[in-house]
Amino acid sequence: MLKKLKASLGIGGAKVDTVLDEMSVAQGAILTGRVEILGGDVGQQIEAITIKLNTEMKVENDNGVSYQTYTLDTLQAVAPFYLEPNESKSVPFSLKLHDETPITALNATNNQCHVWLETTLDIDFAIDPRDRDFLQVRPLRVAAEVIRTIEMAGFTMVKADVEKGFLRGHNFSSNSGCYQEIEFRQGGFLSSKEIELSFILDGNALHCLAEIDRSLGLSGDQYRSFTLPLTATSDQIQAALIPVLRA
Template identity: 65%
Template sequence: MFGKLKASLGIGAAKVDTVLDSMSVFQGETLTGTVHIKGGDVEQQIDAINLKLCTEVKVESDESTSYQDFIIGKLQAVQPFVIQPNETKQVPFEFRLNDETPITALNVLKNLCHVWVETTLDIDFAIDPKDRDFVEVKPLPVVSKVLSAIGQAGFAMVKADVEKGHLRGGNFSSKSGCYQEIEFRSNGFINRKEIEVSFILDGNLVHCLAEVDRSFSMRGDQYVSFSLAKDASDSEIHSVVNRILSI
């Protein structure tokens, strides 16, 4: 009885460790790995193994700006089971990234984009053991080419973060409740221009919304939205980037 009481407080309880087959994936790919569970000092009922794909989002109000963890995908790995003292179990899993998972592998001055898998053992009347594993999310080639083309036009990638809310373009909208913004800035003072781009995967398409802010312009922020096939040609990519740059 005393052992079960200690386990409920997390002392001598089961432990969890998730091992990913790869810590680096492209947008839209599937994470694979194994959840390793080690029994504690007493028998325990595991009601579920819950995996959550998480990021950190910026929440703005009139008074302040704060950051909070945000779940963009969930997976329940197994049905309830009992793990005996010191017993070990391995549970393999596959977890496809949400299409709106932020890109983290960016050559940017201030990168506030983080993605991780959080694993929790669901145990009644006990502190749930947890494990957190960070993941590098790389841009698809078509996205990388868009970012490179903007950079080659004289813009520096200065900041990337994830905003809470929804993104709406001409013929698409986000669904997850958050969206990434990647900010570029030109070096000029009089002709200073800022460009923020956001991407959404949709099957074989990549949607993009670009917001352009030109200092000292009377027109205010301007928006350009477009969609590219994942295998878009270089000429198609340069055509849509030129639309952004022409504002």
């Protein structure tokens, strides 16, 4: 009875560890790995193994700014099962990254973008054991080249974060409920220019939305959007960025 009580409090109960085949993956990749479970001092009924793909998003309201965990996708790995005392079990899984998963591998002065997997064992009448594994999400080649082209035009990546809300460009829109903003700044003697760039991966295409702001501009913020195939050439990327860079 004492062992069961301790297990319900998380003492001597089952433990979980998620082992990923790769910790660094590109946008849209399929994550693969296994969930390693080790039974505790007593047998326990595992109702589910839940794997969540999470990010942290900024929420702004009248009370100020807060940061909240936001779940982009959820996978239930197995049906319910009984775990014997000290029994070890390995459950393989695969999970495709949500197309709007933020890029985390960015050389920004202030990079606030984080993505992680949270694995939870759902155990009745007990504290659920859980494991958290952070991922490095790399930009696809076309996204990396868009970023590089902006930087070669004299802009510095100063900030990247994830914000609550939706984006809408020409013939495309986001759907996850949060979006990434990558902020670039170009300083001049009399004025400065900022570009806030967001990507939306959509199958074989990459949608891009840019908000352009000049410190001494008279027309307010401007928006430019464009879509590139994932096979876009350097010439196609540079041509798509001309309206953004010249705005």
